Amino acid sequence: MEQFEKLGLCEHVLKTISAKKFKKPSEVQEKAIPLILEGKDVIAGSATGSGKTLAFSSGIVKYTEKGTGVRGLILTPTRELAEQVAGAMSELSYYKGLEVVPIYGGMSMNNQIKKLTYADVVVATPGRLLDHLQRNSVNLSKVKFLVLDEADRMWDMGFKDDVAKIVKACPKDRQTLLFSATINSELEDFSEKHMKNPVEVSVESYVDASKLKQIYYDVRDDEKFSLLVHLLNNEKAHLVMIFCNTRRNTDFVAKNLNDAGISAQAIHGGMEQNKRSRIMKGFDDSRVNVLVCTDVAGRGLDISGVSHVYNYDLPLDAKDYIHRIGRTARAGAEGIAINILASRDYNNFMNIQKNNENLFIERVMTPQFKKIYVKFDSPRRPRGNFSGRNESRGGNFPRKNVGHGRTHRNSSRNRH
Ligand code: AMP
Numbered sequence: 026m027e028q029f030e031k032l033g034l035c036e037h038v039l040k041t042i043s044a045k046k047f048k049k050p051s052e053v054q055e056k057a058i059p060l061i062l063e064g065k066d067v068i069a070g071s072a073t074g075s076g077k078t079l080a081f082s083s084g085i086v087k088y089t090e091k092g093t094g095v096r097g098l099i100l101t102p103t104r105e106l107a108e109q110v111a112g113a114m115s116e117l118s119y120y121k122g123l124e125v126v127p128i129y130g131g132m133s134m135n136n137q138i139k140k141l142t143y144a145d146v147v148v149a150t151p152g153r154l155l156d157h158l159q160r161n162s163v164n165l166s167k168v169k170f171l172v173l174d175e176a177d178r179m180w181d182m183g184f185k186d187d188v189a190k191i192v193k194a195c196p197k198d199r200q201t202l203l204f205s206a207t208i209n210s211e212l213e214d215f216s217e218k219h220m221k222n223p224v225e226v227s228v229e230s231y232v233d234a235s236k237l238k239q240i241y242y243d244v245r246d247d248e249k250f251s252l253l254v255h256l257l258n259n260e261k262a263h264l265v266m267i268f269c270n271t272r273r274n275t276d277f278v279a280k281n282l283n284d285a286g287i288s289a290q291a292i293h294g295g296m297e298q299n300k301r302s303r304i305m306k307g308f309d310d311s312r313v314n315v316l317v318c319t320d321v322a323g324r325g326l327d328i329s330g331v332s333h334v335y336n337y338d339l340p341l342d343a344k345d346y347i348h349r350i351g352r353t354a355r356a357g358a359e360g361i362a363i364n365i366l367a368s369r370d371y372n373n374f375m376n377i378q379k380n381n382e383n384l385f386i387e388r389v390m391t392p393q394f395k396k397i398y399v400k401f402d403s404p405r406r407p408r409g410n411f412s413g414r415n416e417s418r419g420g421n422f423p424r425k426n427v428g429h430g431r432t433h434r435n436s437s438r439n440r441h
Contacts, residue, residue: 032058035087037120038079045116051076052228058083061202066223068203068216075228077204078113081172084200086118090146094167097146098195100188102178103321104129104150104298105305110174111148118146128163129153133296138162151179151187158194168195176205176212177344180322185211192219207344237354239386241364241374249365249397250278253337254285255394256363259313263332264308267317268349270338278337279317281399292322322346323352328411336364339373343380362386 028049029042050058053071057080060067064084071077085097099114101107118125126140128149136158141147141163147154157163171192173179179188199221205212208225216223244252254376257265269275273291279291290304301322308316308328316328320340331353340346353360364386366374378384 027045028055032083033062034058034083035121037085038083038117040120041117042079051079052076053226056226056228057081057202058224060224061200062087063085064200066201066210066216066220067206067211067222068223068225070208070225070227071204071208075176078110080139081115081170081174081202082117083112084202084241085146085170085172086121086123088169089118089121089123091122091124091145092143093145095141095144095147095163095165095166097170097172098165098168098191099146099148099172100151100154100179100184100191101113101148101174102150102182102184103294104131105301105322105339106175107148107150108120108302114146114148126158130297151184151191154191155187158191165194166196168199170202171195172199172202172204174204176203176215177207177209180209180211183302185215186394188215200414206348236359237350237362239364239380240389241366241386242389242391243366244391246367246369248394249337249367249399250281250399251277252365252391253335254282254287254397255266255392256335257282257287258391260333260361260363263314264328264330264334265315265333266331266352267315267335267337267339268323268340269317269319270340274317274338275317275319275378277399277401281397282315282317284400285397287315289317289390293318294321294362320348323349328352334359334360334362335364338364339364339370339377341376343377346377347381 026039027296029039029047032050032054034042053069053075057067057069057077061084063078069077072082081099089096099110101110107127107129111125114123115125123145124140124429125146125148126137126144128137128141128147130150130153134289137153137157139161141157145260147163152260154163158165173188179185201223203216203220203223204211226253242252267278267289272295275291275293279289282289290307292304294303296304304316305328317337322341334350335355336346336349340349352361353362364370364374378386
């Protein structure tokens, strides 16, 4: 606790930290909290799992008086992240009694309008918050703290203009904190325009290489699913996340795993929020221990105890690979990332290795496994890698092209 006290955190936050039995501050907390509490604008390189929520909440909880309007505004790229951050902030501000309100699409507008009348802190996705601004159902004129969480992802998802409009509705006299796994030139432009002498804080990779093992198997395109089933049946796992590049693949894998007797749930941006929340609850309660997801759905989910991350498809973006494997080997636990590679994944795999030179992904012998026959829902078999709709997020937002739908000539009719 002493190390947390030294950072200058208020007693309310310290009480929560003590209740949560955190032993020492994470790197981003150690570096960013003193600056934030001094009132500096901060740009922090960090990602999910780094402890960034506590870092950016520290100033908001310390300096916000209850019932004085919306003082803290946190923008997040996804609904899941908004919900997760709002939950964490409610805990951190529990002893101060702040009202933390999550605002995102897919939920009742009226209910949100009611809550916005007494919110102290709003955690929002840009699209829905902009709807509220246009209806005058939110007042941002009292905002003292503006946080952009996972800013790179927000830009990737096409929220740049929405964010700019929201920033304009906030007072100039505010503190701005930008958290992002990567800082590109567009984010630099943003910081030049909207931040005051920001201090940059960078942290080491959040993947603990000593705890995380990364391996890959080479298989034929039509053997991927069979190997996946074999590994799931033979590896001793606690919670498993399987990543696919598209919504269609996610549904395909989850459905066929269930048919193969493995209880799995798909989660992706095309689902209603209530359904996603229900799925997450089942996963939290360990009723289901295999979650099949896309990058968008997987990112931001705060799930502890993931022992295995599978890449059923290798992501096109090398950053997504780091985010995926960062879901395991967290908080000192061990984890393994298993890549199932077929010819259609090689380009992406090479790109990932090129962009992350210090990754060590070991090739392992492919074991003997039983062929599994798979079923497709659609009348027409998806091409090559079953790259249906590219996953980006639900709604009418610009999509980043993450697909690589090459047809593989040797793929067989009904094996996968
Ligand atoms: P975040 O990166 O903010 O999403 O935090 C990731 C997870 O780490 C959450 O479950 C936090 O409760 C947890 N956490 C945050 N700070 C610490 C810490 N100093 N020690 C241990 N766990 C932490």
